[in-house]
Amino acid sequence: MLDVKFVSYIESKHFEQIQELNKQEGWTQLVERNEETKQAWSKSNIAYVILKDDDEVIGYTRGLTDEHVTLYICEMLISKPYRGLGLGGKLLNNIQGKNPTARMEMLASRTSHTFYEAQNFRPFYGYRRTYQECKL
Numbered sequence: 001m002l003d004v005k006f007v008s009y010i011e012s013k014h015f016e017q018i019q020e021l022n023k024q025e026g027w028t029q030l031v032e033r034n035e036e037t038k039q040a041w042s043k044s045n046i047a048y049v050i051l052k053d054d055d056e057v058i059g060y061t062r063g064l065t066d067e068h069v070t071l072y073i074c075e076m077l078i079s080k081p082y083r084g085l086g087l088g089g090k091l092l093n094n095i096q097g098k099n100p101t102a103r104m105e106m107l108a109s110r111t112s113h114t115f116y117e118a119q120n121f122r123p124f125y126g127y128r129r130t131y132q133e134c135k136l
Contacts, residue, residue: 002085004058006094009047011038017057018049021077030075044074046095050087058082061091063106071099073106089119 015038022030022037030037041047046063059078065071073095078088096104105124108116113123 002082002087003053004087005051005053006048006091007051009041009044009049009060009062011042013055014049014057014060015041018060021057021060021079024079025077027075027077040074046071046073048091048095050078050082050091059087059091061095063095065099065102067099068101069103071096071102071104073104076106088115092119 018041019031019034019037022028041062044062044064045067046061046065048061049057050059052058059076059082061073061076063071063073063075073092076088076091092104096102104121106116106121107126107128117123
């Protein structure tokens with residue numbers, strides 16, 4: 001079994017490694033909007049990293065919650081070599097365990113939906129727009 005720790009995000013120690021994971025995954029908007037991404041992490045009340053024993057960030061999740069009704073996962077990423085080891089599921093269960101009355105919601109991609117379905121999530125219908133798409 002892989003020896004890992006689930007710890008709260010500490011900006012100075014973890015942010016560059018998180019951005020490197022984003023870059024490797026092709027999540028370029030998070031990388032290109034570096035300052036906004038850093039601000040998002042500092043404002044998120046759900047912010048955890050998965051560390052290997054040498055303090056290497058091998059996964060993370062960032063989200064928002066009111067702690068009672070809604071818990072929204074904004075991003076979750078496990079480094080490719082560490083996928084399939086149960087780390088993502090353990091991380092999500094740990095977070096939901098800290099907020100047991102809140103429903104957990106997130107968006108999934110075409111390739112990640114099978115992971116979430118295997119974790120007993122069910123699909124739901126939603127909408128999204130950016131500020132630029134807003135009619136003022």
